[in-house]
Amino acid sequence: MLEKIVALLTDFGSRDVFVGIMKGTMLSVDASVRCVDLTHAVPPQDVQTGAFELYSSYRYFPVGTVFCAVVDPGVGSERKPVAVETSRYRFVGPDNGLLFPAVNDDKIKRIVSIENEDIYQRPVATTFHGRDIFAPAAAHLAAGMELERLGPVQKSLIRLDFPEQVQTAGGLKLTFLYIDTFGNIVLNIRREDLNRFLTGRGFDLRIGSLHITSLREHYTQAEMGELFLIDGSFGYLEISARDQSAADILNVEPGDTGILSRQ
Amino acid sequence: MLEKIVALLTDFGSRDVFVGIMKGTMLSVDASVRCVDLTHAVPPQDVQTGAFELYSSYRYFPVGTVFCAVVDPGVGSERKPVAVETSRYRFVGPDNGLLFPAVNDDKIKRIVSIENEDIYQRPVATTFHGRDIFAPAAAHLAAGMELERLGPVQKSLIRLDFPEQVQTAGGLKLTFLYIDTFGNIVLNIRREDLNRFLTGRGFDLRIGSLHITSLREHYTQAEMGELFLIDGSFGYLEISARDQSAADILNVEPGDTGILSRQ
Amino acid sequence: MLEKIVALLTDFGSRDVFVGIMKGTMLSVDASVRCVDLTHAVPPQDVQTGAFELYSSYRYFPVGTVFCAVVDPGVGSERKPVAVETSRYRFVGPDNGLLFPAVNDDKIKRIVSIENEDIYQRPVATTFHGRDIFAPAAAHLAAGMELERLGPVQKSLIRLDFPEQVQTAGGLKLTFLYIDTFGNIVLNIRREDLNRFLTGRGFDLRIGSLHITSLREHYTQAEMGELFLIDGSFGYLEISARDQSAADILNVEPGDTGILSRQ
Numbered sequence: 001m002l003e004k005i006v007a008l009l010t011d012f013g014s015r016d017v018f019v020g021i022m023k024g025t026m027l028s029v030d031a032s033v034r035c036v037d038l039t040h041a042v043p044p045q046d047v048q049t050g051a052f053e054l055y056s057s058y059r060y061f062p063v064g065t066v067f068c069a070v071v072d073p074g075v076g077s078e079r080k081p082v083a084v085e086t087s088r089y090r091f092v093g094p095d096n097g098l099l100f101p102a103v104n105d106d107k108i109k110r111i112v113s114i115e116n117e118d119i120y121q122r123p124v125a126t127t128f129h130g131r132d133i134f135a136p137a138a139a140h141l142a143a144g145m146e147l148e149r150l151g152p153v154q155k156s157l158i159r160l161d162f163p164e165q166v167q168t169a170g171g172l173k174l175t176f177l178y179i180d181t182f183g184n185i186v187l188n189i190r191r192e193d194l195n196r197f198l199t200g201r202g203f204d205l206r207i208g209s210l211h212i213t214s215l216r217e218h219y220t221q222a223e224m225g226e227l228f229l230i231d232g233s234f235g236y237l238e239i240s241a242r243d244q245s246a247a248d249i250l251n252v253e254p255g256d257t258g259i260l261s262r263q
Numbered sequence: 264m265l266e267k268i269v270a271l272l273t274d275f276g277s278r279d280v281f282v283g284i285m286k287g288t289m290l291s292v293d294a295s296v297r298c299v300d301l302t303h304a305v306p307p308q309d310v311q312t313g314a315f316e317l318y319s320s321y322r323y324f325p326v327g328t329v330f331c332a333v334v335d336p337g338v339g340s341e342r343k344p345v346a347v348e349t350s351r352y353r354f355v356g357p358d359n360g361l362l363f364p365a366v367n368d369d370k371i372k373r374i375v376s377i378e379n380e381d382i383y384q385r386p387v388a389t390t391f392h393g394r395d396i397f398a399p400a401a402a403h404l405a406a407g408m409e410l411e412r413l414g415p416v417q418k419s420l421i422r423l424d425f426p427e428q429v430q431t432a433g434g435l436k437l438t439f440l441y442i443d444t445f446g447n448i449v450l451n452i453r454r455e456d457l458n459r460f461l462t463g464r465g466f467d468l469r470i471g472s473l474h475i476t477s478l479r480e481h482y483t484q485a486e487m488g489e490l491f492l493i494d495g496s497f498g499y500l501e502i503s504a505r506d507q508s509a510a511d512i513l514n515v516e517p518g519d520t521g522i523l524s525r526q
Numbered sequence: 527m528l529e530k531i532v533a534l535l536t537d538f539g540s541r542d543v544f545v546g547i548m549k550g551t552m553l554s555v556d557a558s559v560r561c562v563d564l565t566h567a568v569p570p571q572d573v574q575t576g577a578f579e580l581y582s583s584y585r586y587f588p589v590g591t592v593f594c595a596v597v598d599p600g601v602g603s604e605r606k607p608v609a610v611e612t613s614r615y616r617f618v619g620p621d622n623g624l625l626f627p628a629v630n631d632d633k634i635k636r637i638v639s640i641e642n643e644d645i646y647q648r649p650v651a652t653t654f655h656g657r658d659i660f661a662p663a664a665a666h667l668a669a670g671m672e673l674e675r676l677g678p679v680q681k682s683l684i685r686l687d688f689p690e691q692v693q694t695a696g697g698l699k700l701t702f703l704y705i706d707t708f709g710n711i712v713l714n715i716r717r718e719d720l721n722r723f724l725t726g727r728g729f730d731l732r733i734g735s736l737h738i739t740s741l742r743e744h745y746t747q748a749e750m751g752e753l754f755l756i757d758g759s760f761g762y763l764e765i766s767a768r769d770q771s772a773a774d775i776l777n778v779e780p781g782d783t784g785i786l787s788r789q
Binding site: 060 | 546
């Protein structure tokens with residue numbers, strides 16, 4: 001039996017029934033659809049963070065999975081609801097950049113604007129396209145509907161790019177892409193980039209008045225209280241502290257920066 | 264294959280293993296039952312809020328879904344565990360009003376008191392009927408058991424009604440039914456009721472010393488800082504503020520009221 | 527159709543995508559695996575609490591369920607990833623005591639160290655064995671793989687025992703095993719142990735300067751403000767307060783103690 005998997009990512013939180021209602025709506029389209037939660041705790045309306053989380057997660061799912069992603073400050077306005085087919089997956093969500101890093105990474109094959117009102121859950125609330133447009137579209141795709149039946153082809157998507165490393169007089173400026181629940185800080189540099197930059201020398205990563213100079217292979221190698229770099233599970237280097245929140249120690253937020261230099 | 268869907272609504276929270284244990288218990292009855300979470304964050308023992316959330320959600324699920332709802336301050340005392348068959352669904356929970364608005368809306372066909380101890384998970388803890396009575400009852404129903412096998416028919420249920428609009432000298436008194444995670448305030452008035460009340464004129468909704476006079480079609484139409492009415496996804500008008508919590512601005516709670524008048 | 531159920535218990539929280547990624551990884555091994563959440567809110571790195579929650583939950587799941595438990599302060603270091611077959615279930619997790627109470631209770635049949643890198647998700651991050659080792663191992667077991675194919679047999683596991691009752695001059699010293707979301711305090715004594723200890727007399731349980739002297743059959747029997755014992759759903763006596771958090775009233779934490787004496 002072919003499994004019809006829909007993975008969900010939203011900023012709806014888990015207190016209200018919104019996510020449950022989306023699942024009910026999908027099951028009403030096809031009761032054999034299987035919903036898997038990626039997260040519903042994207043910070044409200046934080047498209048950049050949602051995009052990073054979707055980009056970081058999608059590749060672990062089986063080929064054919066449909067992703068239904070809703071972080072949608074413009075709900076009910078002129079932004080388009082879209083469905084995107086990539087090399088291995090399909091994605092449904094608002095065209096506001098949320099899907100872009102993931103679909104661009106997996107190679108975009110086709111994009112449609114979800115304008116076929118026959119698949120909408122009616123009446124459509126202007127405040128809850130998650131229930132009325134995105135959930136049924138995702139369920140129909142999972143159940144086998146062709147992408148083009150959702151609406152007309154559109155050429156491109158709103159872009160959203162993660163911040164790049166910037167060469168400055170003082171060193172390489174790095175940006176904090178994401179901070180997880182434990183306070184680990186994801187940097188926009190991969191380990192191989194660091195190695196190339198260092199050419200065998202040591203490093204100094206300066207954040208405000210604090211300096212990080214060690215790279216650890218796993219958490220238990222670090223001293224208590226030490227801030228260190230580690231090769232994180234998202235594929236980027238992360239700043240961590242053993243049994244503590246590095247983000248709390250440094251008092252930083254996503255989007256803040258540090259300066260990396262050779263020693 | 265017939266899908267055996269059980270939708271769950273409780274006030275058990277998601278920190279403890281209680282909900283996981285309920286799911287295990289259902290899977291032990293029939294391993295092909297599929298559990299879908301509506302919410303587990305009903306405020307503890309808040310039957311009124313749970314009843315509103317169940318009422319607002321049930322209709323989005325496929326016909327045949329079994330709802331297992333547990334907000335049960337009287338657990339272990341004389342209140343009855345009941346199962347209700349309606350036009351399209353079945354519901355399991357305590358007879359304390361929690362199920363009433365939903366089952367009444369979908370039309371009650373049969374009610375039984377769950378007294379058949381053969382289906383109980385044993386031993387029955389007086390503090391956790393969710394695990395020992397409601398979960399197995401819901402799973403047996405989903406797996407095809409007839410309602411009457413759960414216990415003797417009972418005639419009626421404890422009623423729970425949402426607060427009604429009240430005509431006062433100053434205007435129409437509206438009550439706040441629900442406040443969502445984002446601080447949107449659900450009023451006990453639908454848009455068509457408002458239109459009928461206004462007969463083409465403008466409106467003033469007074470909450471304490473603040474006045475709301477605008478109705479928006481979607482969030483992005485509103486000014487920053489503006490409090491406005493919007494036709495919400497629950498089917499009622501809601502008070503919202505763009506990118507802010509209306510409930511925080513107004514400092515109100517469910518059950519609080521406002522006065523609506525024509526302008 | 528045989529259901530392939532994997533029950534998950536972690537300390538990853540529900541804010542990040544870590545749990546969603548683990549589920550994606552399992553579905554990539556076998557898309558018909560069904561993941562059930564036990565909890566993801568074990569206090570970070572609190573192996574003792576996780577062990578109690580797993581021990582208290584496992585028996586409600588159908589025979590054959592695979593448990594994937596990850597509370598793993600030593601991730602990436604020399605602690606072993608293990609898989610354990612018991613009388614009725616299989617368990618996957620770090621060999622740090624987390625699995626011990628559950629597998630010991632259900633009777634250990636075989637233990638293997640998960641060293642077969644063919645089943646790992648590659649590349650293996652030193653910080654996320656949940657994704658790269660435990661999730662695929664659990665999915666392979668659920669899908670039918672023999673335990674021995676995961677790696678070489680190992681003789682024993684790191685033990686973790688719950689605190690025992692201690693006879694002291696002042697009475698029987700009891701330890702608080704667990705405190706749930708509602709503030710109910712689980713004691714390391716069962717009702718039949720209490721009855722045996724009391725030999726028909728009354729009791730006094732002293733915690734700091736407060737005394738508990740009543741045992742209730744259900745919550746609604748208690749007075750408002752009263753602290754009382756009740757036979758809890760975990761199979762142990764619990765300290766509760768009606769509509770209040772007993773733990774807040776007593777200002778205690780797991781691991782704290784009280785003194786029980788006959789009256």
